[in-house]
Amino acid sequence: MKLVLRDYQEDALKSVLKSFGLGNQNILVVMPTGSGKTILFTELCQKLQGWLGDDGAILVLSHMSLLCDQSKEKMNKFYPTMNVGFLRGSDMPSKKDNVIVSTMQSSSLDYKLYEWIKECKKEVKLIVIDECHREFNSSYQNIYEWFPKAKRLSVTASPFVKSKLIKSEYDDVAYTLPMQTLVDRKRLVKPILKTIKFDGKELEKKVALIAKIYMEKELGKKAIIFLPSKMECEVMANTLNDHGIKSYPITASTPEKERELIFNDYDDKFGEAQVLISCDVLTAGWDSYEAEVCFLFCDEDSSVSAYIQRIGRTLRPEDGDSVKPHHDKQTARIYAIGNSPTIKEGFIEKLHNLNYNPDEAIKNAESLEAEIELHELLDDTTSDEYKYKIETARAISMTKKLKMEVVEKYIREDRIPKRYMKNIMGSLEDFASTTGGKRKATQKQIELLNRNGVKIEGATKNEASLLIDVVAKTNNWKTKDDSKWLVQDGTHKGKKVWQLPHAYRSHVKKAFPDSKATKLIMKWEKEGKNGKV
Known part of the structure; x- marks a missing residue:
């Protein structure tokens, strides 16, 4: 029987593959009960057969035997030639199996799995966690420690542990599907x-x-x-x-x-x-x-x-x-x-x-506000995730004010790596006096951002400068003679020359051509500085 995905399942699969392709190791998919999460990772296992090669394996984990039965049943039903094996109780996969379905209740699962991997000379390249809101316990963590290089796909209808949101535990929330859509x-x-x-x-x-x-x-x-x-x-x-x-x-x-x-x-x-x-x-x-x-x-x-x-x-x-x-x-x-x-x-x-x-x-600001409200309802306002959401909301507001439309969009869609978000407000405050500008980012800027994990398209030069500033702060980059670009007097005393509004720089050059400020601006423009680079 041929497996035909529904449109939202196709979208989810594409989002998962795209997220892994961007280098994310540990991603989350949130889909409601009845949306076909098992179908999603069944198709994913089939799609990745070529990627696995002869020595690769996918491990599908669940906390219930019933869910394991359902997973294996669907895989055998739709892809009977796919080599799927059980690892639980006395059941052990065969040497040819490269999709291993197991339950965390299996006694000494991590040891038995490791022994099978060793005997068959397999490498676990992907771990799929069904009902992943249960994965934050020692049993799951032991498995992850055995296979630190494996990518992880976690799927759930409820991204909470007790009453705590868990989305911040992942590199990327690759796909979400509201219940109302279904x-x-x-x-x-x-x-x-x-x-x-x-x-x-x-x-x-x-x-x-x-x-x-x-x-x-x-x-x-x-x-x-x-x-x-x-x-x-x-x-x-x-x-x-x-x-x-x-x-x-x-x-x-x-x-x-x-x-x-x-x-x-x-x-x-x-x-x-x-x-x-x-x-x-x-x-x-x-x-x-x-x-x-x-x-x-x-x-x-x-x-x-x-x-x-x-x-x-x-x-x-x-x-x-x-x-x-x-x-x-x-x-x-x-x-x-x-x-x-x-x-x-x-x-x-x-x-x-x-x-x-x-x-x-x-995927948008309204839901961000809803999540902030949910944290407050849960009396969870001291958690790191709540603080992160508040900072994200502030960043969205600031980028909107500065007309940095591309950066605003990427923050809304959670597409800027979380390690950089902790410094984004500081950089935005530094750039608060700059104008939006329409000039496109230079190739040099784009390549620098790409090398540091920020994949962004359509940004202006000013937006790219902002993001480079964020990357520099996060990575503790040293800059040469940074102090030489400080404005020494006037309204903008203490600011770096690239932080001056474009209109102000133009006015100073025309009105005071022989001033120290003009000489500083001209020197900076001649050397092609774009902020921190």
Whole structure:
């Protein structure tokens, strides 16, 4: 069967390959549940077969066996000639396999993988991390230490660890896809948030509240309920069953065969199972075309990641392809219950809106402001990423004021390497008195920037000078006789000659042709200085 990518999957694949081509080693892709992240990296593995050569390998990691099964199944289905092997439990890849699928639960994974690599004389060139919001623990880090030269592609629907944004941990956010885009294209049903206040902790009241809402508003609809513990799941299931609503608790201790029978019944439109109740088993790796109601509690232990993952279980269209007018399932209702003492009023509503409609995700200023707001909602204003976002917003404002349109665009699109962003405000303040100018950057400037990892097109000479200044500050470049270009008197005393407005330089040369300032300007122009170079 031929694999045909959807348009946004094509865009994501191109963005990933472009990002790696620009030299980024560790990149992130954010796509919502139901968008086909597994399809994306399946196609990527196929595209990179030539790049791997005879001795290269790709390692695909997940935290769940179910996700590993799905990955291998899709690879075998669409590319049966691709050599894909399992590494888990007693399963070991063969010598010919160059795509290795494994779960972090595999005992001594790093050691077994290293031994296989050594025996087969393979080199891991790429590591793909599925549901990468879980990768910040020692198990994953051990793997990365084994293969420090390998490129890494991390994919997730929820770029958070607990309630901390993790995008700053990567060299590049290569692609983001807002949930609203897929809803607008009828690839997902629209999530409708319904918040229910509940400040109590008593299990009986909690169970009674859910049962009441379900029977009054959603009776007969397939629902998923997320609760904190196995015991609460069992009590909830017993309560609903006592009311004639066929319900099952799904926990880590539910046998696999029993779980499969329950899922089959639930996924049958005319099956008896109406409600599934779970702690975290259904958070990732499982979706149902029939599920259209989700209940979840938001308390002090809630995480942003869990919220995004859980609501995603209900968003797939009932035919698995697209929402059609004749479908019964047109929306998914999300009942968020509770009001945590550790998050601000309205947090869930704002989180839901940011996740559903983030205004082109990370790609423009509006979403940057949304991310800043999210940090503030999470009381995360001391983190390095929050400070970085604030500085980025300031830089966008300053470049707009200075009419540095290309630099502004590149900052908005997160295309200037992060190591340089820490110095960009200092350079912008130095350039605050300069005029925009329309002259194009020189070839010498462009080549210098390219050599230092700043790939920029269409910049003016002034913009290139700014970026060179940033690079120089970041790399602690020494400049020869920098002080000789200081203006010694007048309005602009203390500034370097290239920081003077162009109109001011022209005026000084005409009005005071024999002055020290004119001689300084003429000398600088004759030597072709462009700032720091």
